[in-house]
Amino acid sequence: MTESTTSPQALERIRTDVRAMHAYHVQDAAGYLKMDAMENPFSLPDALQSALGERLGRLALNRYPGMRQNDLKAALAQHADAPEGSAIILGNGSDELISLLALACARPGATVLAPEPGFVMYAMSARLQGLAYVGVPLTPDFALDVQAMLAAIERHRPAITFIAYPNNPTATLWDEGAVQAIVDAVAAVGGIVVMDEAYQPFASRSWIDRMRADPARSGHVLLMRTLSKFGLAGVRLGYMMGPAALVQEVDKVRPPYNVSVLNCEAALFALEHAEVFAAQAAELRAERDRMLPLLRAMPGVDKVWDSQANMVLLRVADATRTFEGMKARKVLIKNVSTMHPLLANCLRLTVGSPAENQQMLAALQASL
Numbered sequence: 001m002t003e004s005t006t007s008p009q010a011l012e013r014i015r016t017d018v019r020a021m022h023a024y025h026v027q028d029a030a031g032y033l034k035m036d037a038m039e040n041p042f043s044l045p046d047a048l049q050s051a052l053g054e055r056l057g058r059l060a061l062n063r064y065p066g067m068r069q070n071d072l073k074a075a076l077a078q079h080a081d082a083p084e085g086s087a088i089i090l091g092n093g094s095d096e097l098i099s100l101l102a103l104a105c106a107r108p109g110a111t112v113l114a115p116e117p118g119f120v121m122y123a124m125s126a127r128l129q130g131l132a133y134v135g136v137p138l139t140p141d142f143a144l145d146v147q148a149m150l151a152a153i154e155r156h157r158p159a160i161t162f163i164a165y166p167n168n169p170t171a172t173l174w175d176e177g178a179v180q181a182i183v184d185a186v187a188a189v190g191g192i193v194v195m196d197e198a199y200q201p202f203a204s205r206s207w208i209d210r211m212r213a214d215p216a217r218s219g220h221v222l223l224m225r226t227l228s229k230f231g232l233a234g235v236r237l238g239y240m241m242g243p244a245a246l247v248q249e250v251d252k253v254r255p256p257y258n259v260s261v262l263n264c265e266a267a268l269f270a271l272e273h274a275e276v277f278a279a280q281a282a283e284l285r286a287e288r289d290r291m292l293p294l295l296r297a298m299p300g301v302d303k304v305w306d307s308q309a310n311m312v313l314l315r316v317a318d319a320t321r322t323f324e325g326m327k328a329r330k331v332l333i334k335n336v337s338t339m340h341p342l343l344a345n346c347l348r349l350t351v352g353s354p355a356e357n358q359q360m361l362a363a364l365q366a367s368l
């Protein structure tokens with residue numbers, strides 16, 4: 001067999017900025033306790049596994065996805081209690097929706113704005129779709145810097161402003177008044193706000209209440225959620241709801257078959273058993289609240305931020321040493337310390353099952 005070779009001229013055809021990029025790095029987790037990606041630690045109960053398997057087996061896999069997506073949209077709208085008159089777009093994870101919105105808004109000079117440190121996909125999709133990106137630093141204790149946000153919105157007049165509510169990797173849920181001031185400022189420059197509620201199952205508040213209560217003030221607000229942190233990261237199903245005319249424009253750039261019949265049916269199945277996932281989220285919230293004081297009392301942990309998500313951000317003396325120490329003890333967490341200057345010596349832990357958390361805390365203590 002001859003080895004495959006790559007034509008240098010063909011490589012030259014790839015965009016220079018893309019060639020300069022690093023591929024998204026998924027850590028190889030074989031043999032490790034995986035506490036780096038906010039995944040649900042619980043597997044599907046046996047009875048549900050068989051029921052789902054049977055149902056997926058009966059699908060017409062020879063056909064392109066069809067009208068079943070409308071059933072899923074209706075089920076999601078009901079699950080979320082979507083605001084009156086809103087529409088929903090489905091994505092292959094919310095990552096795809098972030099890209100599609102950027103693509104739909106990629107007019108010359110368009111800008112994406114978001115607080116930082118935040119979710120890396122906002123900046124990445126903006127750059128890939130040819131939009132400028134402006135990151136506005138949070139305060140050192142990871143609150144929104146409202147004055148800085150308002151000034152940046154007025155100056156850059158962003159097409160899209162992303163607000164993760166709660167935020168990743170800080171796990172913080174912003175003050176409602178601060179968010180409303182930003183939402184209003186974006187309206188004043190004619191922009192779109194995306195409230196990214198990936199961590200909604202673990203948060204005490206949702207922006208959807210404001211959208212329902214004040215539709216006139218929310219005509220430019222899109223609410224994005226996902227089944228990933230709901231408990232099904234492998235299914236790849238994100239959704240975005242908001243004013244129908246706006247959602248319909250974004251829907252035009254969506255690849256028509258982006259959500260497979262398997263994703264779609266698995267998502268419908270999950271919503272029919274939403275109480276199973278709600279109970280898992282409740283257990284994870286309780287575990288998080290149990291862990292926070294233990295982490296705060298641990299010698300060598302300098303600071304632990306409050307969390308409204310299934311993750312905890314903490315600061316240690318030497319993040320790299322602690323991360324490597326935990327890795328040597330077969331526990332994989334996320335070292336976020338080089339992602340942003342404000343995150344110096346910060347580590348992000350995923351909240352898992354009681355047994356996993358016990359193992360993680362022991363590895364952390366031994367690695368400080």
Ligand SMILES: *Cc1c(COP(=O)(O)O)cnc(C)c1O
Nearest residue numbers: 093094095119168198226228238
């Ligand atoms: C995990 C996460 C998502 C989810 O992305 P999917 O593509 O739906 O898995 C979205 N936004 C934030 C802030 C996240 O942390």
